[in-house]
Amino acid sequence: MNLIEKDSQYLWHPYTQHKTASLPIAITKGEGALLWDENNKEYIDAIASWWVNPYGHSNQFIADAIYKQLTTLEHVLFGGFTHEPAVVLAEKLMAILPENQQKIFFSDNGSTAVEVAIKVALQYFFNKGEKRTTIIAFENAFHGDTFAAMAASGISFYTQAFQGMFIDVVRIPVPVKGQEQVSFEALKKVIQDHNCAGFIFEPLVQGAAGMVMYEPEALDELIKICQENHVITIADEVMTGFGKTGKTFAMDYATQKPDIMCLSKALTGGTIPMAITTFTQEIFEAFYDDDINKALFHGHTFTANPTGCAAALASLELLQTPEMQSNLERVNASHLAFQEHIKTHPKVTATRVLGVVFALEIKKESDESYYGTMRNKLYNFFIENGVILRPVGNIVYILPPYIMTNEQLQKVYQVVENALEIV
Numbered sequence: 001m002n003l004i005e006k007d008s009q010y011l012w013h014p015y016t017q018h019k020t021a022s023l024p025i026a027i028t029k030g031e032g033a034l035l036w037d038e039n040n041k042e043y044i045d046a047i048a049s050w051w052v053n054p055y056g057h058s059n060q061f062i063a064d065a066i067y068k069q070l071t072t073l074e075h076v077l078f079g080g081f082t083h084e085p086a087v088v089l090a091e092k093l094m095a096i097l098p099e100n101q102q103k104i105f106f107s108d109n110g111s112t113a114v115e116v117a118i119k120v121a122l123q124y125f126f127n128k129g130e131k132r133t134t135i136i137a138f139e140n141a142f143h144g145d146t147f148a149a150m151a152a153s154g155i156s157f158y159t160q161a162f163q164g165m166f167i168d169v170v171r172i173p174v175p176v177k178g179q180e181q182v183s184f185e186a187l188k189k190v191i192q193d194h195n196c197a198g199f200i201f202e203p204l205v206q207g208a209a210g211m212v213m214y215e216p217e218a219l220d221e222l223i224k225i226c227q228e229n230h231v232i233t234i235a236d237e238v239m240t241g242f243g244k245t246g247k248t249f250a251m252d253y254a255t256q257k258p259d260i261m262c263l264s265k266a267l268t269g270g271t272i273p274m275a276i277t278t279f280t281q282e283i284f285e286a287f288y289d290d291d292i293n294k295a296l297f298h299g300h301t302f303t304a305n306p307t308g309c310a311a312a313l314a315s316l317e318l319l320q321t322p323e324m325q326s327n328l329e330r331v332n333a334s335h336l337a338f339q340e341h342i343k344t345h346p347k348v349t350a351t352r353v354l355g356v357v358f359a360l361e362i363k364k365e366s367d368e369s370y371y372g373t374m375r376n377k378l379y380n381f382f383i384e385n386g387v388i389l390r391p392v393g394n395i396v397y398i399l400p401p402y403i404m405t406n407e408q409l410q411k412v413y414q415v416v417e418n419a420l421e422i423v
């Protein structure tokens, strides 16, 4: 049996209807922005493998840091123990996070980072003896697939089987251009009508919704409304963090700062699963007490895994090099030029660019579902042409590793432009 046959026999893939899905592609090697399959066919990874890999595949610098850590201290439990990689990483993050972020809590993936954030927002008020149990979230949000994260997510087929089993979540519209006031008013009304504990949002870009974007001024206003009403704000930067928007964090564009932040994906440069939730001192203090019941009873076996911390430290170092910062600008300028070129195409109804994120919407005849016909046609066309892109319904987005070369970027754009002719 070959790899694909064995895969079909043993494995269950994410977001996959195995009866109708085409067989997976077996990838054997990665380098820079490229991946190769078992037949040695080359692919450009134009979505950084689900947004985790900014510095390129099989990055030697991160690999060396991981190897060194593995042969020094691969893992130690974090309950009652600590270690240098966790402390140094916390210190380095504190220097680049918004100033009000003072405490760092480790977990394993984006969903758990969100899970921790929501549990802390709820327990914060429980510890203070205040009854606040509603979480506010955006329409079409995506915050992950564990239960609280799923409850906060608004993309229906991810969550439809579990309706009625969730914590209380109330949704408000995203303040996209022209809809800002509607969003502000909705937030005020929700706060008036419910006992709201927290407001969770993807700052400036809603990734899974199809790179839906809104302005920092609108976010500032929403955060202000929350602050006036003592509602905890949670910035889910799992996708946007570590340079994707052009700044280190999307929140760097805003004047107001959130109470809680969630980080994962690019944190370790796409090597080791790890996540972080960060908090203000004020939130930490609501748990700091002689009473053990007020503690945060949440943890994971691999909390603050030293090897993951070493990978994160190496990744952070790469992000902060002048070369990587100029890559961010180069990719952004390249996207803007492609946007100018493609936005008047008769089949293109909208384009968006922020940092290294590019998105275009294709004219559609009928309602295109998330995994609909147009999406599948596009996806297959991209794969045939050696470019990995995962359209969301009629939206095609590009989120390349920052190190993608200009030639590779041009090839991706050309394939996207050609795809407009087949739909």
Ligand SMILES: *Cc1c(COP(=O)(O)O)cnc(C)c1O
Binding pocket: 109, 110, 111, 112, 114, 142, 143, 144, 145, 202, 207, 208, 236, 237, 238, 239, 240, 264, 265
């Ligand atoms: C991917 C993502 C998550 C979930 O992260 P996982 O590591 O897949 O659990 C949460 N929030 C946002 C904004 C994401 O993009």
